[in-house]
Amino acid sequence: MKLSDLSISQLEQAANMLKAIAHPMRIAILGFLEEGKKLTVTEIHELLGIEQSTTSHHLGILKDKGVLASKREGKNTYYFLKHPDLGNIVTCVSQCTTD
Amino acid sequence: MKLSDLSISQLEQAANMLKAIAHPMRIAILGFLEEGKKLTVTEIHELLGIEQSTTSHHLGILKDKGVLASKREGKNTYYFLKHPDLGNIVTCVSQCTTD
């Protein structure tokens, strides 16, 4: 499928997904969730060293835009990559930034 | 290189690059520039059907963040992908959005 064949709404959806990812903290979150790992809000909030509510906000954005999915287990909510391929995006960008 | 090994500044640089891409018009621009194609500001502005100054603004953002490069030839400035791999990012996201 050619990139130039995308419709306006497809462009917008792709833009929203990328916009969701395009934040240092959220990229870091993707880093924690590589290889199918699942983490709770508290774990991520402690790993990042930012407020719980801020963490929840970031996770909500990533979930809302279809980057992450979540699964409740008791008190905890586990977040994980909805499409494991998405980890590649940041890896790809990182490679392009390092030169 | 593991995604989770990125430093703060690397995270920020990757975020800036993704943020630059994460806009419907700019994704469309990447679509026009696939396969090493080079286009002028006027060509892109006409293809997109938006103001010339807006087009220039978008191109400036993409260039500033290292997504595009440009080459002046006479009156025209040709823009093209700095890293051909970057086209894959949107293709990847598009695939993840269509299901």
Added chain:
DNA sequence: CCAACATATTTATATATTTGCATTTGTTAG
């Protein structure tokens, strides 16, 4: 140099995003 065209920048306004705090909602253990 000057006219015409191509591109970039400035400016102002409207809109969106980020953040932490406070609060609320959901869940389990006792």
Added chain:
DNA sequence: CTAACAAATGCAAATATATAAATATGTTGG
């Protein structure tokens, strides 16, 4: 049911972004 913990939401202020109009700068041909 209640206490304690986990997560989500509402809010407000600071900051950032998008857009178009107007203007400025750069380049070529005559």
